[in-house]
Amino acid sequence: MSSPGKPRVRFAPSPTGYLHVGGARTALFNWLFARHEGGTFVLRVEDTDVERNRPELVDGILESLRWLGVEWDEGPYFQSKRLEMYRAAAERLLTSGAAYACYCKPTQYAGGDAVVQNTDEGDAEQPKVARSAPCPCRNLTAEERAGNERAGLPRAIRFAVPRSGVTRFDDAVFGAREVQNVEIEDFVLLRSNGLPTYQLGVVVDDVDMRITHVIRGADHLSNTPKQALLYQALGATPPIFAHVPLILGPDRTRLSKRHGTTSVGSYTEEGFLPEAFRNFLTLLGWSPGDDSEFLRTPELVERFSLANVSRTNAIFDRAKLEWFNMQYLHNLPVGELLPYVEAELRHAGLWRDEWASSERAWLERTVDLIRPRTRLMKDFSTWARGFFTDAFEYETEAREKFWKDERLPAFLGKLADALAALPDWNHDACDHALRELAAAEGVKAGLLINAARVALLGRAVAPPLFDTMLALGKERVVGRLRRALPAVAPR
């Protein structure tokens, strides 16, 4: 609508917190749209709130975006470095009469609604004041204004919203919209400290950066008429808006810190695979239109469209996220998985460099052995720990479950001997050795298998025993069996 060229979109986080999943999804939709359309994705940091701003969080936000695979083509731009533009725009609007200076104290004028809020203590009798009651400063005479200026009163600049008529805009998700102007209050453009508000900053920047599609959270839907008005007053063509539904917590309120892990970083740390996270997040509020669930990034890019964005808020379902993660963990080509395994093992202090070089084949086989039982990356360093180090403990639960039989120390000792005597170390040889022993002792093979598993890995949850033996190697297997004997002995 606004530009004949390729679309330009932007993601504009403010550094007042970490990147949360809602923001991440918005970024993702922008990115998918840009990639799908062959457009440009701009990153802009909206840091005009000096009070709540925490510049040190910017790096973390960028890092989370990179982890998500959302890479920007331009930026990051910082609004704090573009203040002159906003002041100039505000001046222009003042001159054209589209805006006026307001000398009220910051808390004084709140459109009359503040009265309601202040008495909002369960009291049913509330004064009904028109929300859009204009600030008295709008009607100041030239003399009064001059007087205020002479007195050095701090001033903010407010937009003079038309007292009648309607404002319209198009939304790619919610359709054509119109709002009565009387419902819109005279919002502030420039604060008395000279910094722009969101409304001014966002419009000036979107105009300057030639943004064609504004894709953002639906929490901005109600304020969009203000921006449409600003575009008009600035003589600029409005973009196409696309508001995406919000992501809610399990209690149906907007996802926030209260819901625990809502920052992207916490999911990174927990060991979620970015592509799984991306797949899950994209399906929250967007649908490919058919029954596809498992969509890798190229398919997402290929199929994404604003037309299939939902209008209903969605609840963040961690169980389904884990399911996606499991799918990727199980099905990704092992080569793609290895870097994440390495990162996890490094993090746990278990990594050894030869696994990346001379023993890479062993690592691949072992990862393939472990991963069918994983759901999160950290499974590699927790229950599968015994594959990567001798330093592991016997899980109490496992001991209680499989080390009950008092004959076990004797059996496991014999098993160690039998295995040590094996000329060839392979799956079937281990299998036969164990089953022969079981037959000779007149016990079920399962008894020895389960007990041996605990001795080898310390866990009840583990891959099949003989594959495990192969992965560990003869020396370690025999060693660990013997090492376990004292612990197996009933107390």
Added chain:
RNA sequence: GGCGGUAUCGUCUAGGGGCUAGGACGCCAGAUUCUCAAUCUGGUAACCCGGGUUCGAUUCCCGGUACCGCUACCA
């Protein structure tokens, strides 16, 4: 309070004037097994309510309700 938006299994969703309302997660059961997962099979479960319009509404319209958002010199 005002204004706006939304409403399909518990959750994410497909669909749409006539369908046994589809899929996925979860849950339950069975199969499998060497533990635990995974896997396979089967099952459970939904069109918010009330009026219209219509031969026929879950679908279209209106009202209600619920929820969400906005109503800041936050973004």
